[in-house]
Amino acid sequence: MSRDSALVAGKPEVPPIVQGEVISGADALLRCLLLEEVEFIFGYPGGAVLPIYDSIYGSHLQHVLTRHEQGAIHAADGYARATGKPGVVIATSGPGATNLVTGIATAQMDSIPMVVITGNVSQDMIGTDAFQEADITGITLPITKHNFFVRSAEELPRVMKEAFYIATTGRPGPVLVDIPKDVNIALSPFYYPETVSLRGYNPTVRPNKMQVERLIKAISEAEKPVIIAGGGVIASGAEKELLEFAEKTQIPVVCTFMGLGGFPGTHPLAVGWPGMHGNYASNQALMQCDLLIGIGNRFDDRITMGRTKEFAPNAKIVHIDIDPAEIGKNVDTFIPIVGDVKLSLEAALPKAQPAKSKEWIEQIDAWQEEYPFAYQQNGKLKPQAVIEMFYETTNGDAIVTTDVGQHQMWVTQYYKFNQPRSLISSGGLGTMGFGLPAAMGAQLAFPDRTVISVNGDGGFQMNSQELAILSGMNIPVKVVIINNKSLGMVRQWQELFYENRLSEIDLTHSPDFVKLAEAYGVKGLRAETDEEAQQVWAEALAHDGPVVVEFVIDKNENVYPMVASGSTLDEMVMGDEK
Numbered sequence: 001m002s003r004d005s006a007l008v009a010g011k012p013e014v015p016p017i018v019q020g021e022v023i024s025g026a027d028a029l030l031r032c033l034l035l036e037e038v039e040f041i042f043g044y045p046g047g048a049v050l051p052i053y054d055s056i057y058g059s060h061l062q063h064v065l066t067r068h069e070q071g072a073i074h075a076a077d078g079y080a081r082a083t084g085k086p087g088v089v090i091a092t093s094g095p096g097a098t099n100l101v102t103g104i105a106t107a108q109m110d111s112i113p114m115v116v117i118t119g120n121v122s123q124d125m126i127g128t129d130a131f132q133e134a135d136i137t138g139i140t141l142p143i144t145k146h147n148f149f150v151r152s153a154e155e156l157p158r159v160m161k162e163a164f165y166i167a168t169t170g171r172p173g174p175v176l177v178d179i180p181k182d183v184n185i186a187l188s189p190f191y192y193p194e195t196v197s198l199r200g201y202n203p204t205v206r207p208n209k210m211q212v213e214r215l216i217k218a219i220s221e222a223e224k225p226v227i228i229a230g231g232g233v234i235a236s237g238a239e240k241e242l243l244e245f246a247e248k249t250q251i252p253v254v255c256t257f258m259g260l261g262g263f264p265g266t267h268p269l270a271v272g273w274p275g276m277h278g279n280y281a282s283n284q285a286l287m288q289c290d291l292l293i294g295i296g297n298r299f300d301d302r303i304t305m306g307r308t309k310e311f312a313p314n315a316k317i318v319h320i321d322i323d324p325a326e327i328g329k330n331v332d333t334f335i336p337i338v339g340d341v342k343l344s345l346e347a348a349l350p351k352a353q354p355a356k357s358k359e360w361i362e363q364i365d366a367w368q369e370e371y372p373f374a375y376q377q378n379g380k381l382k383p384q385a386v387i388e389m390f391y392e393t394t395n396g397d398a399i400v401t402t403d404v405g406q407h408q409m410w411v412t413q414y415y416k417f418n419q420p421r422s423l424i425s426s427g428g429l430g431t432m433g434f435g436l437p438a439a440m441g442a443q444l445a446f447p448d449r450t451v452i453s454v455n456g457d458g459g460f461q462m463n464s465q466e467l468a469i470l471s472g473m474n475i476p477v478k479v480v481i482i483n484n485k486s487l488g489m490v491r492q493w494q495e496l497f498y499e500n501r502l503s504e505i506d507l508t509h510s511p512d513f514v515k516l517a518e519a520y521g522v523k524g525l526r527a528e529t530d531e532e533a534q535q536v537w538a539e540a541l542a543h544d545g546p547v548v549v550e551f552v553i554d555k556n557e558n559v560y561p562m563v564a565s566g567s568t569l570d571e572m573v574m575g576d577e578k
Contacts, residue, residue, distance in 0.1 A: 019191050025153035026051035026184040029117070030059055032160035035192055038088050040064055040079060040444055042072040046092025047132065048119030051184035064444070064473070067465040069096050071437040073103025074463065077112055078438030081424045082399060082445045084237070086113040086167045093120045094132030097178075098139065102431060104174050105143040109428025110258060111235060113172035115163050116144075122182040123151065137178050145173030150180070153188035165196040170203030171323040172235055203322060207339035207347050214335045215293070215318050216351045222291035222316075224360045225251045228274070228303075231258030231427070232296015232321060234420045238342035239263070242295065245345050250354045252364050254282045256297050257412060258427040265416035266396075271364055275302045276563045277409040280371035281364050283569035286312050294319040296341040299330040300428070303569075310568050320344045371561075371574070373413045380554040381529055383407060383482050387414035389537060390452055390480075398450040399424060399442050403435035403459030406488040409559045411454050433462030439477045440469055450478065450541070457483040457507050464516065470546035471521035478540050479522075479548045481513055484555040492558045496573075497565075517548035528552045 017031050029052060033041065042064045045053045056063050066072040069091045076087030087107075091100050097118040107114045121130045137147045146166045148159045159177060167175040219225060233242050239262055246253050246269050253263045254271045263270055272279035274286050286292065286303075292315040297303075299319075304311040308331050316334040319327045320341055327336045337344055375384045387410050390398065396416055401424040402408040408425060417423050424442055426434045439453035460481050470477055487505040494502050517524030523543055525536040533551060540547045560575025 017190070017192070020189050022187050023190050024051065024055070024184065025156050025179065025186050025188065026055040028153060028156050028188070028190050029160065029179070029184070030055045030061065031190060032157055032192060033061060033088065036086075036160070036164050039085075040076075040441075041088050041090055042066060042076040042079075042441065043090035044069050044072055044092070044096060046096045046119065048093035048121060048181045049090060049184070051181065052090060052117075052119065052179075064440075064469065066437065067468050068463065069099035070103055070433060071440075071463050071466040071469075073100045073114075073116070074106070074431075074434050074437035075441035075466075076114055077103060077107050077434075078401060078424055078441030079445050080107070080112050080114055080441075081438070082421055082442035084113075084235075084421065086115050086164060087441065088115050088117070090117045091119070092132070093118065093136075094134045096132075097134055097136040101139060101143070102429075104140055104176065106426050106429045106431045106434060107174040108143045108145065110426065111172050111231060112174065113167040114174040115160075115167055116174055116176040118176060118178045119184070120178050120180045123180045124182070126180070137176065140176050143174075144176050145171075147176035147178065149178045150183050153183050153186040156183065156188075157190060157192045161193050162196050162198060166198070166201065170201075170205075204324070204338050205322065205340040205343055207320070207337045207344040209347070211335055211337045212344070212347045213351075215337065215348055216353070218291055218316055218318060218335060219249055219251070219355050220353060223356050224289045225249070225291040225293065225355050225357055226271070226285050226289040227251050227253045227293045227295060228256060228286065228297050229253055229259040229262050229295050230256045230297025231262070232341045233259055233262035236296065236322070236341040238296070238345055239420050241342055241345035241349065243267070245349055245352060248349065248352045248354070250357050250361070251293070252285060252357070252361060254285060256303060257425070259297065260412060261417040261420045261422045264418040266418055269361075271368070273412060274569065276305070277413070277559050277561065279368075279373060279413070280561060280572060280574070281367035283563065283572060284367055285364055287568070287570045289315045291315055292317045294321070295345070296321060298326050304330060305563055305565070305568060307568050378554070381527065381533055381551060383410045383551070383553045383557060384414050385530065386480075386482065386533055386551050386553075387411055387454075389533065390454075391415045393537065393541060394450050394452070398422070398452050399439075399446065401425065401435045401439040401442060401451070401453045403455040404430045404432045405456040405459060406484070406492065406557070406559050407454050407456045407482040410482070413559075432459040435459060436463050436477075436479060437466045439479070440466060440475055443475050443477050451476075452478045452480060454480045454482065456488060457481055457485060457510055457513075458487045460513075461510065467517060467520035467522050467546070467548070474545050476544060477546050479517075479546065481548065481550045483513070483550050483552050484557065485510070486555055488555075488557075489559070495558070513548060513550045523547040524550070526550045526552065
């Protein structure tokens with residue numbers, strides 16, 4: 001294997017990359033990543049990608065060797081969500097590649113840009129059930145935006161250029177590039193294209209002017225308008241335009257789970273977030289509005305509760321989205337606007353006028369005052385109070401990642417997200433084991449910011465091995481475990497809907513998390529009372545390295561309010577608090 005001298009470490013800057021130079025496929029791959037200004041590669045080596053790792057050896061690229069491929073892809077995902085840049089991950093063939101599948105589906109559901117590089121057996125062995133062979137392009141076809149099987153070293157640079165282009169344009173998403181071992185070894189002249197032209201792939205980014213005019217007219221006729229802002233606002237970088245549009249039109253804003261941070265959570269026009277565990281005012285606003293402007297959202301079943309015909313029954317629905325397949329998919333759309341969210345709002349802003357919404361806003365404010373998120377104090381450590389403490393002690397400036405479960409809902413109920421890309425969580429797929437590695441990726445992208453990874457005791461144990469990376473690289477993530485010694489959300493559902501028949505939710509026999517952290521060389525702390533919680537959290541924030549903080553809470557605490565499955569948004573269970 002010829003080593004690419006351009007990539008050898010010790011040089012202060014990356015030297016010019018010579019077009020036409022004959023190099024190996026593996027070296028060409030590394031050059032492509034440099035040209036795409038990739039900062040970090042998250043991965044795990046194996047036989048089929050050894051040529052790539054030989055090229056990585058001594059290169060300028062920063063590789064993060066996770067302890068599991070799933071940790072690698074969630075870390076790349078966290079990096080992508082925090083920065084808006086594509087996350088890059090490498091795994092070997094067979095089990096290495098299939099271990100990425102959950103992470104790929106996670107990114108696909110939440111429209112996260114990623115370039116996933118997998119190795120495969122040599123092409124002469126394809127289809128022979130060779131050792132560690134897997135048809136990863138076939139396996140991932142339904143869960144990628146696009147995928148490639150590379151057949152020659154000559155085509156590899158073009159494929160990589162197209163992969164980054166597809167992952168980051170239009171509706172973002174994961175793109176997989178599968179490279180057989182013989183392609184990585186083969187020699188070929190290196191030419192990196194400057195532009196990409198793909199037949200049949202030309203996302204519509206500019207909105208139709210006539211439809212924008214219809215939106216403006218609909219606002220002028222409405223008396224109870226609401227904006228529902230989704231993750232597309234953040235993906236397109238349209239936070240400023242949304243704020244200006246809402247203030248100019250005086251339309252209240254509901255953010256979906258993925259849209260939190262796309263509109264300041266403490267703004268007077270911010271209503272909250274809707275759905276199964278959303279706030280009362282948001283759900284009532286969606287059900288009683290007469291104009292619903294969906295911006296970069298997808299009206300999924302956590303919002304409509306699957307009862308689409310009874311969702312926002314009196315509203316004309318406007319839907320702005322860059323993906324035409326989303327418009328009309330789940331709800332009937334009165335005004336469809338296909339286009340980039342930022343460009344669509346820019347087109348609407350010059351003609352936008354204040355809506356007749358004064359009494360409507362007063363009604364929403366009254367709901368907010370009468371039915372806030374609330375919990376009862378009973379002398380035990382409350383998870384809601386712990387989340388409030390995180391918000392107050394960081395002034396809302398932290399990046400917060402979560403795993404999936406009750407703690408995820410408490411985070412979004414009690415932490416006010418005022419900035420985009422400050423909440424990193426698996427929204428669509430609901431992936432347990434996501435929070436810790438995602439925090440690793442976010443912290444590497446922003447080493448000077450406070451990154452808090454909030455986990456349940458169940459999800460934490462799915463990727464806790466990545467504590468080794470936090471320790472080894474001194475990545476100062478504040479890892480939080482909200483420990484109720486059970487699978488809390490499952491327990492809540494069994495309690496409410498299965499006659500309290502608690503089946504297989506007991507996690508009492510888990511490790512001592514403080515000792516586990518210490519075994520990895522990470523500082524470990526535990527709190528079981530309010531006073532201890534304040535003390536250990538202050539100690540954790542003051543610590544300049546990674547730390548694991550376990551908060552032991554009441555195992556019977558539930559998440560309220562709640563819309564039960566099969567109910568509509570205005571049929572909320574308010575719990576003991578209200």
